[in-house]
Amino acid sequence: MPVQQAIRPNTIAPPMDAKGKAIEIDLRRSDYKEGKGLQACTGYSLLAKPVKDIQLVCREFPWVIQIKGEWVTCGLVWKSVHRALRMPITDTDWGFIVRDGNRRLTVEKAMKKRLAEDPKDVAVPLRVDYLGDKAVFKGLEKDDEFVEKFLMPGRDKWNTWVIRLGQK
Numbered sequence: 001m002p003v004q005q006a007i008r009p010n011t012i013a014p015p016m017d018a019k020g021k022a023i024e025i026d027l028r029r030s031d032y033k034e035g036k037g038l039q040a041c042t043g044y045s046l047l048a049k050p051v052k053d054i055q056l057v058c059r060e061f062p063w064v065i066q067i068k069g070e071w072v073t074c075g076l077v078w079k080s081v082h083r084a085l086r087m088p089i090t091d092t093d094w095g096f097i098v099r100d101g102n103r104r105l106t107v108e109k110a111m112k113k114r115l116a117e118d119p120k121d122v123a124v125p126l127r128v129d130y131l132g133d134k135a136v137f138k139g140l141e142k143d144d145e146f147v148e149k150f151l152m153p154g155r156d157k158w159n160t161w162v163i164r165l166g167q168k
Contacts, residue, residue, distance in 0.1 A: 024168060025078055025137035027085050027128050028114055046072045046140075051159060056081065056140070057150050058163040060131055064151070065163075081137060081163060085128040094125070106132040131165060138164040 046054070054072045056065040065084045070076060089097065089107070097103050110129035115121055128135055140161040147160045 025082075026168060027082055027131070027135045027137060027165075028110075028117075044074050046074055046077055053159060055158065055160040056163050057147060057160060058165065059146065060134055060163075060165050061085075061127065063127065077140070078137065085126065085131070085135075087127050088122070089125040089127055089130065093127075093130075097130070103130070106130070110135075133167050134165050136166050136168050138166040140164065 045051075051072050052070060053068045054066075054077075056067075056077070063084060065080055067076060067080050097107055107125050107129045110132050111123075111125050114126075114129065115123060141164055143162045144157075146162055147157055151157055151160070
């Protein structure tokens, strides 16, 4: 099952099941597993021309996710995004979050919801909590204008894609 071609140019759609429905990858789950639908395309190259390096950014969070030195497959992207968002929020991150009362409430509410669904999960704010309810992977897109604004001046903008997230 090859990577799904998106209707919009410069996008990579999420994986599809046998019925053509998008397979949701909920980044809040602590136990990332590749179900039957995901296993079918995990090893496929993300791009038509295979690459070993890629940067991922997102409109919904301030962190850059880099994959370097490995062939970039669909499965590697999903695992890398999941792993990056399952990291605890740092003290520095928290310092910025508390300046925005709405963001702080979003993080605290999401953390409580995550722990209610999985009481064994880590009881500290995670990066995925920063997203609130918008934590389902919906694909990637090229947006050079956004990337130019997002990345710090002087930072290399090589092969950078924007993560699209949505709600369940």
